[in-house]
Amino acid sequence: MNGPRKLYVKSFGCQMNVYDSRRMADVLAPHGYVETAAAETADLVILNTCHIREKAAEKVYSELGRVRRMKEAAAAQGRRLVIAVAGCVAQAEGKEIIRRAPAVDLVFGPQNYHRLPDLLARAERDGKAVDTEFPIDDKFDHLAAPDRAAIRARGVSTFVTVQEGCDKFCTFCVVPYTRGAEISRPVQKVLAEVEHLAEAGVREVTLIGQNVNAYHGEGPDGRPWPLARLLERVARVDGIDRLRYTTSHPRDMDDALIAVHRDLPQLMPQLHLPVQSGSDRILAAMNRRHSRADYLDVVARLRDARPDLALTSDFIVGFPGETEADFAATLDLVDAIGLSGAFSFKYSPRPGTPGAEMDDQVAEDVKSQRLQRLQETIDRNQAAFNRRCLHRTFDVLFERPGRHRGQLVGRSPYLQPVQVDAPVSLIGEIAAVTVTEIASNSLFGALVQAQQPPVSALLSAGA
Numbered sequence: 297m298n299g300p301r302k303l304y305v306k307s308f309g310c311q312m313n314v315y316d317s318r319r320m321a322d323v324l325a326p327h328g329y330v331e332t333a334a335a336e337t338a339d340l341v342i343l344n345t346c347h348i349r350e351k352a353a354e355k356v357y358s359e360l361g362r363v364r365r366m367k368e369a370a371a372a373q374g375r376r377l378v379i380a381v382a383g384c385v386a387q388a389e390g391k392e393i394i395r396r397a398p399a400v401d402l403v404f405g406p407q408n409y410h411r412l413p414d415l416l417a418r419a420e421r422d423g424k425a426v427d428t429e430f431p432i433d434d435k436f437d438h439l440a441a442p443d444r445a446a447i448r449a450r451g452v453s454t455f456v457t458v459q460e461g462c463d464k465f466c467t468f469c470v471v472p473y474t475r476g477a478e479i480s481r482p483v484q485k486v487l488a489e490v491e492h493l494a495e496a497g498v499r500e501v502t503l504i505g506q507n508v509n510a511y512h513g514e515g516p517d518g519r520p521w522p523l524a525r526l527l528e529r530v531a532r533v534d535g536i537d538r539l540r541y542t543t544s545h546p547r548d549m550d551d552a553l554i555a556v557h558r559d560l561p562q563l564m565p566q567l568h569l570p571v572q573s574g575s576d577r578i579l580a581a582m583n584r585r586h587s588r589a590d591y592l593d594v595v596a597r598l599r600d601a602r603p604d605l606a607l608t609s610d611f612i613v614g615f616p617g618e619t620e621a622d623f624a625a626t627l628d629l630v631d632a633i634g635l636s637g638a639f640s641f642k643y644s645p646r647p648g649t650p651g652a653e654m655d656d657q658v659a660e661d662v663k664s665q666r667l668q669r670l671q672e673t674i675d676r677n678q679a680a681f682n683r684r685c686l687h688r689t690f691d692v693l694f695e696r697p698g699r700h701r702g703q704l705v706g707r708s709p710y711l712q713p714v715q716v717d718a719p720v721s722l723i724g725e726i727a728a729v730t731v732t733e734i735a736s737n738s739l740f741g742a743l744v745q746a747q748q749p750p751v752s753a754l755l756s757a758g759a
């Protein structure tokens with residue numbers, strides 16, 4: 297394909313997909329594609345799909361209906377709009393997507409997007425192209441690095457994939473099937489990417505992976521490095537002031553990783569650590585490989601290392617066999633930990649996973665009612681955490697203009713968005729902010745004046 301083309305990528309689901317979408321744009325940039333925010337003007341629309349949430353595939357088909365109408369409108373104007381479906385639904389459904397939605401030109405899985413230019417050429421030549429193989433070559437070796445302008449446009453806080461795939465096989469989850477076995481990127485390649493981002497002005501990096509704390513990438517010494525060591529090394533990259541990592545499995549929180557929460561000032565005091573259920577019976581049925589006590593023990597060790605750690609989690613309600621007593625144990629766990637937030641979902645069977653074959657599926661109305669109760673409990677804990685931030689002062693990294701004139705939005709160390717009246721020149725800067733107001737779980741703050749030294753007020757989890 298020649299000449300400038302407009303690319304629209306819509307990302308569904310996790311941060312991994314957001315990262316992948318950006319890398320797809322990077323792969324296509326040298327081939328003349330520029331990103332647009334207006335799908336109807338695009339020459340190529342990519343839906344980067346997620347299979348983890350309820351009715352994911354159905355949502356993709358309904359979105360495809362909308363894009364098909366755009367394609368027809370473009371054709372009426374003599375323009376060709378190419379439709380591509382990427383990500384985990386593409387991996388799981390393959391050719392079925394083109395059978396059900398014939399307007400789709402291209403289907404490719406999460407491990408194949410480095411081949412996008414070839415796939416587009418194939419689709420143009422043959423009409424359609426499908427690529428859902430797990431290639432033996434490493435896609436990261438073939439990805440073009442984004443230019444400075446693209447990095448700056450994406451903001452001062454960004455993701456870097458360090459690990460992909462999962463070997464845990466939780467019985468509700470499709471990831472081991474759609475993303476494949478665990479692989480970790482070598483340390484030097486991760487460092488090269490972080491250095492490139494830092495040179496373009498990125499201040500905060502979140503290392504991401506489906507099971508990021510199982511990271512075991514090859515170090516410069518030729519030996520596998522654990523995540524703790526990678527974090528320590530990335531923290532030494534000039535310009536990187538803040539680090540985070542997600543998503544972790546409780547089983548892989550080893551002592552070294554817990555220790556970096558104490559010893560590495562760049563590592564922000566916030567961790568997303570999915571637990572899924574508070575009941576041992578359900579955790580076993582989910583094949584989570586940890587008990588409630590194991591989880592609480594990890595949390596206690598983490599808080600020993602970093603008392604102000606803000607913890608968030610994931611929950612699934614209504615997993616097959618979940619009784620009222622199992623569910624009560626989940627509610628109790630949320631209160632016991634004092635979460636600063638959580639994602640919660642009703643269980644929905646994923647074809648091909650063991651959970652989908654289990655007999656004792658929970659009725660839909662029971663799931664809905666439990667979800668509501670769980671969300672009320674999470675909201676109450678989140679509100680309590682946020683209330684403890686009121687009148688505290690901490691550093692905020694300013695990311696973008698706010699909704700109102702003169703306002704910026706930044707992130708607290710605990711990952712909460714904070715809205716502050718501040719000049720645009722502060723975007724990309726870290727400044728001390730005092731939280732002055734909390735409304736519907738949104739934090740509002742005021743800049744600490746230059747003459748007042750910034751106070752790094754740490755929150756005590758029990759405060």
Ligand code: SF4
Pocket residue numbers: 462463464465466469470471472506507545
């Ligand atoms: S740990 Fe479990 S839930 Fe997480 S990606 Fe792996 S299989 Fe899925």
